[in-house]
Amino acid sequence: MAARKLNLKQKYGHFTRGLDWEPSYQSKDDIFPFAKYEGIKVHDWDAWEDPFKLTMDAYWKFQAEKERKLYAVIDSMAQNNGQLGITDARYLNAVKLFIQGVTPLEYQAHRHFAHLARHLPGAGLRVAAQMQSIDELRHCQTQIHTISHYNKFFDGIHDFTHMHDRLWYLSVPKSFFDDATTAGPFEFLTAISFAFEYVLTNLLFVPFMSGAAYNGDMATVTFGFSAQSDESRHMTLGLEAVRFLLEQDEANVPIVQGWIDKWFWRGYRLLTLVAMMMDYMLPKKVMSWAEAWETYYEQAGGALFADLARYGIREPKYADVAKAEKGHITHQAWTIFYNYTHAAAVHTWDVDDQHLAWLREKYPETFAQYYEQRYLNWRDQANQGKRFYNNGLPQLCQVCQVPMAFTEVDDPTTISFRVSEFGGDKYHTCSDGCKDIFDHEPEKYSQAWLPVHQIFQGNCGGATVPEVLDWYHINQGADNMDYAGSPEEAQWEKWMEGRRPAAPMAAAAE
Amino acid sequence: MTQPVSITLQNSQDGFAIAEAIMADNPGAERRSMPAMTKIDRPGRLEIKAASVSERLGRDWDPQEIHLSVISLSGSVDEDDDYFAVYWR
Amino acid sequence: MPTASLNPGYSGPVRDRVENFGGAQLVYVHWEGHNNFCSAITLPLPPETPFGALTAEILPSLYSVDPDWAEVDLSTARWMLDGEDWQPEAAKGIGEQGVGHKSLIRFWTQPSGRA
Numbered sequence: 001m002a003a004r005k006l007n008l009k010q011k012y013g014h015f016t017r018g019l020d021w022e023p024s025y026q027s028k029d030d031i032f033p034f035a036k037y038e039g040i041k042v043h044d045w046d047a048w049e050d051p052f053k054l055t056m057d058a059y060w061k062f063q064a065e066k067e068r069k070l071y072a073v074i075d076s077m078a079q080n081n082g083q084l085g086i087t088d089a090r091y092l093n094a095v096k097l098f099i100q101g102v103t104p105l106e107y108q109a110h111r112h113f114a115h116l117a118r119h120l121p122g123a124g125l126r127v128a129a130q131m132q133s134i135d136e137l138r139h140c141q142t143q144i145h146t147i148s149h150y151n152k153f154f155d156g157i158h159d160f161t162h163m164h165d166r167l168w169y170l171s172v173p174k175s176f177f178d179d180a181t182t183a184g185p186f187e188f189l190t191a192i193s194f195a196f197e198y199v200l201t202n203l204l205f206v207p208f209m210s211g212a213a214y215n216g217d218m219a220t221v222t223f224g225f226s227a228q229s230d231e232s233r234h235m236t237l238g239l240e241a242v243r244f245l246l247e248q249d250e251a252n253v254p255i256v257q258g259w260i261d262k263w264f265w266r267g268y269r270l271l272t273l274v275a276m277m278m279d280y281m282l283p284k285k286v287m288s289w290a291e292a293w294e295t296y297y298e299q300a301g302g303a304l305f306a307d308l309a310r311y312g313i314r315e316p317k318y319a320d321v322a323k324a325e326k327g328h329i330t331h332q333a334w335t336i337f338y339n340y341t342h343a344a345a346v347h348t349w350d351v352d353d354q355h356l357a358w359l360r361e362k363y364p365e366t367f368a369q370y371y372e373q374r375y376l377n378w379r380d381q382a383n384q385g386k387r388f389y390n391n392g393l394p395q396l397c398q399v400c401q402v403p404m405a406f407t408e409v410d411d412p413t414t415i416s417f418r419v420s421e422f423g424g425d426k427y428h429t430c431s432d433g434c435k436d437i438f439d440h441e442p443e444k445y446s447q448a449w450l451p452v453h454q455i456f457q458g459n460c461g462g463a464t465v466p467e468v469l470d471w472y473h474i475n476q477g478a479d480n481m482d483y484a485g486s487p488e489e490a491q492w493e494k495w496m497e498g499r500r501p502a503a504p505m506a507a508a509a510e
Numbered sequence: 511m512t513q514p515v516s517i518t519l520q521n522s523q524d525g526f527a528i529a530e531a532i533m534a535d536n537p538g539a540e541r542r543s544m545p546a547m548t549k550i551d552r553p554g555r556l557e558i559k560a561a562s563v564s565e566r567l568g569r570d571w572d573p574q575e576i577h578l579s580v581i582s583l584s585g586s587v588d589e590d591d592d593y594f595a596v597y598w599r
Numbered sequence: 600m601p602t603a604s605l606n607p608g609y610s611g612p613v614r615d616r617v618e619n620f621g622g623a624q625l626v627y628v629h630w631e632g633h634n635n636f637c638s639a640i641t642l643p644l645p646p647e648t649p650f651g652a653l654t655a656e657i658l659p660s661l662y663s664v665d666p667d668w669a670e671v672d673l674s675t676a677r678w679m680l681d682g683e684d685w686q687p688e689a690a691k692g693i694g695e696q697g698v699g700h701k702s703l704i705r706f707w708t709q710p711s712g713r714a
Contacts, residue, residue, distance in 0.1 A: 008574075008591045038604045051587040054574065062577045184604045202582065213545045221546060225520050228581040236587050300584065303513040307598050336637040374635045377666075392640035392661045395627045395703075405637040415629060415638060417703060419682070423613060426681075426701040428627070441603050447611045456643040457619045 012053035017046075020123040032121045038184040041249040045122035048244055051236040052128075059131055063138065066226045070142055073222040078149050084499070085216040088283040089154070089492035090483055093346045094211055095147060095220065096156040097277055100345060101173045102204070103143045104164040108177040109192065110136035116185050128237050132193075135230040146223045155488055156345040159473040163345055166460070166472050168394075168451035169273065169337070171401045175448060176270045180263075182444070186245060187259050193238030195263035199304065201235055202296040203271050207278040207286065214284040239304075246311040253312045262440070264316035265433035269400035276333035279359070280351075288362035290326040298323060318433040324409045327366035331359075332405040335371075338378065339390040340403075343465065345474050347483035350379040370412050387482055393452045397430035399437045399445055404430045422446055512554035515585030515596045519548050524567065525579040531562035547581055555585075555597035617700040624700040626693070628653075630662055631707045639703065646694025650687040670709065677707040 006014070023031060035042075076082075086092070113133035117126050151157040164170045180191045209224030242260075245252045275289035287295075297319075305315045334348070341348045351359070356375065359367045381388050394403035408414045418435040420427045422442040429435040438445045454460050461471025469476050478487050517532070519525040529548045533539055539552040550556065563571040573594040585596040617624055622645050629639035640661055644653075654673045662668050678685040681702050688696065698704070 008589065037606055053589055054577075058574050062574070065578060187604050205582070210545060225546070225581060229520075229577055229579070232580045232583045233577070236583070240586065303584065303598075306513055332634075332637065335635065339637045377635070386664075388635075388664060390636060390640075390661075391664070392636075392642065394637060395629075395639035395641050403638040405634070407634070413632060413634070415634065417639075417705075419703070425613065425615070425617075426699075428701065428703065441605060443605060443610055446613045449614055452641050453615045453625065456623070456625065456641070457614075458621070 008053050012050065012055055015055045016050065016123055016127050028121065032119060034119045034185050035121050038186050039255055040184075040186045040245060040252050042121070042245070043248055045124075047248070048122050048124045049240070050124045050128060051240045052233055054131065054233070063134075063230075066229065067138070067142075070222055070226045071145070074146055074149070074219055077219040082217075082219060083150060083153055084495060085218070087215040089488050090281065090347070090349065091211075091215040091217065091283055092150060092154045092488070093156075093348075093483075094208065094215075094277045094281045095150055095217070096154075096346045097273060097281070098208055098220075099143065099147045099157055100160045100163050100167070100170055101273060102208075103140055103147075104161060105173055105177050106136050106140035106143065108181060110134075110140060112181045112188060112192075115181075116188065119185055125241065128233075132230075132234055132237065135234070139227045139230070142223050142226060146219045149219065153491065155475060155486070156347075156479040158475070162473050166451070167343075167345065168340070168396070168403075169344060171396075171449070171451050172273060173270055175401050176266055179266065179444070186255075189238065189241045190245075190256055190259040191263040191266075193234060194242045195238075195260060196267050197231060198235040198238040199264065199301060200267045200271065200297070201231060202300070203292055204274055205231070206292060206296065207274050207289075210286040211278065211282045214286050215282055242308075243311075246308070246313065250312075257313055258440075260313065261317040262437050265318055265431075265437065266400065268322050269397075269402055269430075269434065272329055272333050272402055275330045276337065279330040279362075280334045280348075280355075285358060289330045290362065293322065293326045317436070318431075321409055321431065321433065325406070327363050328370070328407060328412055331363075331367065331371040332407070333402075335374065336394070336403045336405050338388070340394070341482060342389045342480055343469060343472075343474075345472070345479040347481070347486055347488070349483040350382050351375045366412065382482070382484070393455065395428060396450050396452050397434050398427045398448055398450070399429055399434035401448065401450060402430060404428065406430045513598050514551045514553050515556055515598055516549060516551040516583065517556065517558075517580060517596055518582040519550070519579050520581055521546050521548060522579060524571075524575065527563050527566040527571075528558060528576070528579055530566055532556060532558055535559050535562050555595060557593055557595040560592045560594075615701070620700075624694070624698070624702070626698055627701070627703045628658065628661075629703070629705050630658075631705055633662070633665060633667065635665065636662070639705075644693065644698075646698065647692045648694075649690060650693055650696060651689030653693065654689065667708075673706075673708070675709070679705045 029036065110133050113129045113136060117130040117133055120126050120129060147157060164174055180188050183191065205224065205228060209221055209228070212218075212220035212224065242256060245256055278286065278289050278292065301315070301319075305313065337344060337346070338348045356372060360372065378388055396402070397404050404415060404417070406416050408416045416431055418429045418431065420429065420435060420438050420442065423446060425446070427438055427442070427446060429438055451460070455468055461467045466476065469480065474480050483489055519529055525548065529541065529550060532550050533541055536552050536556045539550050539556055542549045542551075558573065558576065560571055560573050573589055573592065576594050583596050585598050588595040588597060615625070620643055623643035624646055626642045626644045627639040628642060630636060642657065658673070659668070678687055680687075680697055685697070685704075687693070
């Protein structure tokens with residue numbers, strides 16, 4: 001008689017539950033010291049149903065296959081000078097933003113999921129966290145390998161980890177993840193697994209990966225697909241973890257709701273940089289930020305929050321503000337980067353007529369009215385040899401750390417200023433969303449390392465801009481300043497010249 | 511009203527076979543082509559039957575191989591030896 | 600939110616205490632109606648700084664690059680300090696006129712078109 005074979009669910013159960021045990025001589029509270037202080041109540045860890053029944057043998061097999069396929073593409077790209085296939089060298093600034101801003105977050109995620117793999121009391125969740133930790137390290141490494149090819153030819157990529165920890169715009173993603181990793185395990189799961197990797201994930205993935213596809217960067221596309229297949233596991237973990245917490249105890253609902261409100265807003269503000277990239281840095285555009293927000297948040301989010309309504313969860317607070325702002329934030333962000341390109345490791349440039357027309361078409365209610373004239377004025381100044389750079393340093397939001405360029409929802413000509421008092425000091429924030437976050441945990445956000453304030457404390461290499469740029473490891477005259485006149489532009493033009501025919505076709509035929 | 515679930519697949523050989531299997535086995539599913547990927551939506555639940563995919567690929571296909579082809583999904587996951595499903599509870 | 604995820608009694612180092620700025624205070628200034636300067640600007644200013652130094656030197660060094668600045672007459676500008684109307688005097692120090700660490704100064708000049 002044939003031996004009885006275990007089905008997938010049984011096999012999985014034996015691998016992940018059969019190996020766990022109840023401690024007999026140490027208290028569970030001592031073994032899991034982070035499990036209770038957030039106020040979350042879990043009565044029955046066995047009620048956790050792993051969404052994917054992936055055992056380690058299957059995990060290694062599939063991940064190895066993904067790696068083999070990806071590295072074959074990266075090798076091929078290097079051998080075939082794939083960098084020549086991109087639409088225009090300006091596109092690379094999206095890749096620079098990615099390696100400087102996003103790749104280090106993958107590493108942070110790797111570290112913290114390893115922490116969760118130890119500190120979550122449930123065996124099934126620990127297994128999922130362990131796999132995610134390895135996934136995130138793989139993402140970090142594959143991004144570095146993919147983008148290392150561009151580092152041979154383009155600027156701003158050479159010292160991304162050093163820059164991530166210091167530059168003014170990179171403190172936006174850095175502080176986002178620092179906030180999450182210094183929170184408790186359940187807040188982290190809500191913040192990253194749910195809000196970032198489920199609710200908002202497409203607003204990171206589609207702009208960068210579709211942007212890569214539209215602009216001839218097949219290496220990044222391939223990396224993107226390789227990572228996204230892991231993301232489907234991550235997003236499912238996030239959704240199921242939040243569901244699990246909501247089902248375990250009614251008392252968890254307002255706590256989780258508070259985290260959803262906070263991390264929706266923090267994630268949304270972080271996405272300002274991605275939104276700008278989408279509307280301004282892609283020579284061939286995928287869609288506008290406004291369209292992406294409509295598709296991937298307003299429509300998709302509707303289905304999700306309709307499903308969670310049964311637990312008493314509502315849509316995140318200030319989702320209405322994000323919707324109202326979608327016609328504005330990218331232009332405000334481009335304004336920030338245009339102002340401060342001399343201090344950044346990405347280029348900006350003057351917007352040409354074709355691009356202006358696209359922006360007018362995609363933003364019929366805001367672009368011509370509030371932003372177009374500004375760009376035309378800047379272009380005039382640049383044509384006169386007086387390209388505008390801001391002489392001062394910006395005011396940063398204490399929470400999201402983005403320069404405070406956002407405007408009031410009902411008046412897009414007025415900067416949105418909010419202020420709080422704590423411990424005898426003032427703290428400025430950019431919005432009600434960020435102010436609420438500050439006011440709820442001022443002990444945390446009053447400690448922020450704000451790049452502009454640190455410069456004025458003398459902690460960033462000196463009192464002058466060139467000294468600070470040196471401290472940032474910015475190669476001055478190469479990594480920074482306008483794309484026009486950059487070494488990268490000169491190189492790109494030379495390559496493209498090399499690809500054009502030597503003589504007109506008609507003359508050759510004569 | 512049932513909320514839509516969705517799955518987005520790479521336009522690889524396997525991904526294409528999976529998409530075809532889904533469309534054949536899930537009446538009411540809608541398919542959208544995008545650069546390098548295919549998105550399929552359906553109200554409530556969609557199911558990928560291992561046998562359907564195997565038939566189209568000409569080899570035995572294990573539902574866990576979905577990990578090599580999926581880009582994104584929306585909904586809860588249910589899997590066993592002969593199927594992989596996405597659904598809302 | 601009904602709960603904060605901090606252990607009771609938690610506190611940490613506040614990095615921007617005024618003592619850390621070598622005698623200066625942080626002051627934020629913003630020329631209203633000119634968001635081509637993307638945000639307010641952060642300045643380290645000793646409290647003894649006369650308000651007149653702001654109007655005669657500092658603000659021009661920041662804003663004169665804008666063609667609109669040529670028509671600006673700061674003597675007729677409207678000022679707000681920390682959310683309240685403000686009538687600063689050139690000869691007096693900003694500190695004695697209410698400007699503290701991380702104060703916000705906003706000013707409106709004659710309108711001359713959107714920026």
